[in-house]
Amino acid sequence: MPRRRSGTDTNGLIAGLLRDLAAVQSSRQSRWGYARAAEAIANLPGPIESFVQADGTLRKIANVGPSSTRVIMEVLQTGASPTVERAIEESGKARDVEKSRGLRDTFLSRAEVLAAFRNRKLKGVSLDEYRGDLQMHSTYSDGSQTLSDIIETGMARGYEYCAVTDHSYGLPIARGVSMNDLAIQHQELDRLNRKFDGRFRVIKGIEANVLADGTVDMTPEERRSLELVVAAPHSGLRSSGDQTSRMLAAVRTPGVHILGHPRGRKYGVRPGVSADWDRVFEAAARQRVAIELDGDPRRQDIDHRLAARALEAGCIFACDSDAHAPDEWEFAETAVAHARLGGIPGERIINCWPLEFLLEWAAKRRG
Ligand SMILES: [Zn+2]
Numbered sequence: 001m002p003r004r005r006s007g008t009d010t011n012g013l014i015a016g017l018l019r020d021l022a023a024v025q026s027s028r029q030s031r032w033g034y035a036r037a038a039e040a041i042a043n044l045p046g047p048i049e050s051f052v053q054a055d056g057t058l059r060k061i062a063n064v065g066p067s068s069t070r071v072i073m074e075v076l077q078t079g080a081s082p083t084v085e086r087a088i089e090e091s092g093k094a095r096d097v098e099k100s101r102g103l104r105d106t107f108l109s110r111a112e113v114l115a116a117f118r119n120r121k122l123k124g125v126s127l128d129e130y131r132g133d134l135q136m137h138s139t140y141s142d143g144s145q146t147l148s149d150i151i152e153t154g155m156a157r158g159y160e161y162c163a164v165t166d167h168s169y170g171l172p173i174a175r176g177v178s179m180n181d182l183a184i185q186h187q188e189l190d191r192l193n194r195k196f197d198g199r200f201r202v203i204k205g206i207e208a209n210v211l212a213d214g215t216v217d218m219t220p221e222e223r224r225s226l227e228l229v230v231a232a233p234h235s236g237l238r239s240s241g242d243q244t245s246r247m248l249a250a251v252r253t254p255g256v257h258i259l260g261h262p263r264g265r266k267y268g269v270r271p272g273v274s275a276d277w278d279r280v281f282e283a284a285a286r287q288r289v290a291i292e293l294d295g296d297p298r299r300q301d302i303d304h305r306l307a308a309r310a311l312e313a314g315c316i317f318a319c320d321s322d323a324h325a326p327d328e329w330e331f332a333e334t335a336v337a338h339a340r341l342g343g344i345p346g347e348r349i350i351n352c353w354p355l356e357f358l359l360e361w362a363a364k365r366r367g
Pocket of ligand 1: 207234261
């Protein structure tokens with residue numbers, strides 16, 4: 001049986017190689033097949049080495065076909081995949097693949113997320129300190145979960161609260177919610193919060209846009225009608241120019257509570273915003289704006305390395321799923337794993353605060 005080389009995330013390595021293989025396929029069918037296999041490996045609960053049976057073959061893994069299995073066995077035996085490298089070379093897309101490979105740093109596979117929780121040497125937050133998720137989307141914008149689904153899922157996960165943060169009207173591509181619909185959402189939430197009083201509380205939030213110049217969309221009055229404002233960049237995420245002033249302006253905007261997925265990076269696709277993050281963190285710490293760790297596996301933004309620097313700057317943090325559907329709530333665990341790896345204690349994470357304390361801080365930021 002192959003031994004797990006310490007320090008390497010073999011699942012992450014294999015998932016990356018299968019992504020590469022997907023990227024160089026000419027048929028849609030095989031692109032889809034390898035991408036699906038990549039996702040299956042990235043989501044395995046344990047290291048791939050533990051799926052090798054006594055006879056040396058691989059245990060059946062859903063969505064992983066014979067040609068993906070061949071790649072996996074090559075990596076387990078040699079640490080690399082000649083099959084994938086050959087396919088890349090023959091495709092003439094080596095430069096694109098190289099670029100994509102450079103955009104996968106500090107992404108955790110599901111197995112690594114779970115390993116971080118088991119690792120008792122880590123000093124950071126543990127999962128049982130987590131009380132509620134503060135970034136998610138409903139059917140009012142681009143989510144597929146209703147407000148009732150949200151309460152049901154939150155209670156089933158043992159949470160005390162969560163925030164619904166649909167996209168603001170400034171992001172029509174994500175079906176940003178109009179102020180009119182937002183008022184209807186708030187009526188519905190008032191009714192649900194009365195019904196679940198003492199058991200579960202949904203916080204009225206929004207995910208507003210950090211525009212190119214750092215202003216946050218929605219008027220100050222509109223933002224004040226919300227209990228929690230996540231401000232996040234959704235544009236200018238491929239430019240390599242310095243955007244420190246944009247991010248500084250965002251965290252200094254009155255009424256902003258959380259700087260959401262601060263970089264806007266995407267796994268293998270784009271690096272997101274470049275900025276002098278230490279300066280941004282310093283300003284956020286002074287304003288008591290929380291820096292978000294977005295746990296969407298494709299985002300993981302910010303990651304544990306950057307989070308450790310934000311901790312040093314004195315920041316508070318939000319660990320959120322960015323869920324658009326009930327089965328995405330576990331993304332919050334990826335965010336908490338990064339916080340744990342970054343050494344962030346629960347008292348610095350607003351999702352670990354008691355509800356009254358959280359609402360008090362939010363009201364203070366609202367001014
Ligand atoms: Zn967003």
